[in-house]
Amino acid sequence: MPDFRRVFDGPARGRRHSPNPGQTSWGRAAAIAVLVAAPAAGFAAAPPAKPATPVASKPTEQPLSGASRIAAVVNGDVISEADIANRARLFAISTGLPLSQEIVDRLKPQILRQLIDERLRMQEALRRKIIIQDTQIASAIKDIESRNNMQPGALRAKLASDGVSSRTLIDQIRAQLAWTQMLRELVGDRLNITDAEVAEQQKLAAQRVGQTEYRLGEIFIQVDDPANSADAQRFAETVIHELHAGAPFPLVAAQFSQTQTALEGGDLGWVQSNQLDPAVARLAAEMPVGAVSNPVRVPGGFEVVALQAKREIGRDLATVVTLRQAFFAFTSPLVDPQNPTEQQRQALAKARALGGTVNSCEQMEAAAKANNQPNRPVDPGEVRVEGVNPPAFRQLLATIPIGKPTEPLISRDGIAVISVCTREQKNVGEITASEIQHRLVNERIEMLSRQTMRDLHRKASIDMRDRGV
Numbered sequence: 001m002p003d004f005r006r007v008f009d010g011p012a013r014g015r016r017h018s019p020n021p022g023q024t025s026w027g028r029a030a031a032i033a034v035l036v037a038a039p040a041a042g043f044a045a046a047p048p049a050k051p052a053t054p055v056a057s058k059p060t061e062q063p064l065s066g067a068s069r070i071a072a073v074v075n076g077d078v079i080s081e082a083d084i085a086n087r088a089r090l091f092a093i094s095t096g097l098p099l100s101q102e103i104v105d106r107l108k109p110q111i112l113r114q115l116i117d118e119r120l121r122m123q124e125a126l127r128r129k130i131i132i133q134d135t136q137i138a139s140a141i142k143d144i145e146s147r148n149n150m151q152p153g154a155l156r157a158k159l160a161s162d163g164v165s166s167r168t169l170i171d172q173i174r175a176q177l178a179w180t181q182m183l184r185e186l187v188g189d190r191l192n193i194t195d196a197e198v199a200e201q202q203k204l205a206a207q208r209v210g211q212t213e214y215r216l217g218e219i220f221i222q223v224d225d226p227a228n229s230a231d232a233q234r235f236a237e238t239v240i241h242e243l244h245a246g247a248p249f250p251l252v253a254a255q256f257s258q259t260q261t262a263l264e265g266g267d268l269g270w271v272q273s274n275q276l277d278p279a280v281a282r283l284a285a286e287m288p289v290g291a292v293s294n295p296v297r298v299p300g301g302f303e304v305v306a307l308q309a310k311r312e313i314g315r316d317l318a319t320v321v322t323l324r325q326a327f328f329a330f331t332s333p334l335v336d337p338q339n340p341t342e343q344q345r346q347a348l349a350k351a352r353a354l355g356g357t358v359n360s361c362e363q364m365e366a367a368a369k370a371n372n373q374p375n376r377p378v379d380p381g382e383v384r385v386e387g388v389n390p391p392a393f394r395q396l397l398a399t400i401p402i403g404k405p406t407e408p409l410i411s412r413d414g415i416a417v418i419s420v421c422t423r424e425q426k427n428v429g430e431i432t433a434s435e436i437q438h439r440l441v442n443e444r445i446e447m448l449s450r451q452t453m454r455d456l457h458r459k460a461s462i463d464m465r466d467r468g469v
Contacts, residue, residue, distance in 0.1 A: 110256070179449075
């Protein structure tokens with residue numbers, strides 16, 4: 001168990017918390033809890049955080065064998081085997097897992113189909129004059145780094161060190177943003193969910209109070225031609241193998257899932273049985289929390305689901321806290337806790353000083369804003385205590401007096417000091433209007449996305465070159 005009260009004059013005994021496969025936190029409250037908990041992980045140096053968003057494939061200076069050959073031509077746009085090899089390499093980078101040539105070969109057919117879809121999407125977005133500004137891409141990269149507790153520029157440096165051009169990252173983000181923007185423009189006024197629609201959904205939910213609902217993640221693998229069904233199933237089985245080996249479910253979903261939920265790490269949110277395919281609903285009812293399913297045949301392809309949590313509709317009492325936090329970043333990672341740099345000692349001194357001057361959340365907020373750390377939210381919103389890890393930090397949030405600052409919580413990247421502002425019991429099982437609106441919007445965008453992709457495939461000129469891909 002990490003020792004949160006440890007400072008530089010003590011040995012490094014703790015480790016940064018790592019979720020089990022398929023158990024990465026989902027949703028806003030849980031994700032924030034992980035973000036808040038990260039600074040409390042202790043001294044022990046941890047590996048760099050992994051990127052949470054998939055990136056595109058472009059040739060690199062060190063392609064796998066045969067990478068210069070053409071794999072497909074999509075409306076005149078070439079996809080090379082280098083593109084496929086780079087996507088496989090990117091998968092290895094983002095999950096932190098080594099990939100054997102056998103695994104790469106099993107991934108190739110499905111990667112090629114996904115790259116074809118990406119080319120079609122980008123071509124259609126450009127045809128509709130959807131322009132993504134460089135500032136939007138820079139903001140997206142900054143968001144990835146922030147959500148993964150990475151220093152600015154660390155993600156590009158990581159890709160470069162592994163032989164993947166930053167162009168790879170930029171092109172993929174551009175395609176994702178363009179496709180999403182295009183779909184939202186096409187949906188138009190249908191994105192405006194009316195009060196009557198929300199009320200109808202709330203009425204239906206009220207009729208199901210006490211029944212079970214599930215927090216699920218999904219990886220959807222499309223089968224657009226029955227002849228490709230065996231390839232898709234092998235691909236799904238390979239993905240599951242990597243999940244069992246430790247690959248984080250949201251990263252794999254972001255990399256390979258072929259629905260709009262991929263942009264949110266596969267997060268389906270809280271869903272009820274009648275909102276799921278019958279085969280998936282049966283699995284969800286039988287799976288233990290934290291489990292990842294085998295591939296399930298559903299209309300249009302295969303689905304792999306991860307069960308994050310279960311609850312009774314309308315009945316889910318939880319302890320919810322609000323926080324304020326100040327963070328003192330290190331200019332270089334803490335490598336040896338017993339030999340910190342001078343800047344790290346100064347950061348610790350500043351963090352300790354808060355204990356003598358801060359006596360309320362208002363004072364903590366003022367101190368945090370004066371410290372000016374844009375990558376760390378001063379107010380991370382409501383946090384459900386039961387979902388916080390590691391357990392020692394969960395206990396701290398549950399017991400520390402309101403307004404009293406914690407002692408310095410030291411991590412590899414810096415030091416946090418946190419004050420709990422409010423602590424109350426809430427029924428978080430109630431389905432809110434915003435949750436309903438979010439789900440209905442996503443359903444409409446997903447329906448349009450699949451329909452548009454079918455039309456693009458039907459009209460496209462796609463020349464597949466059979467070279468073992």
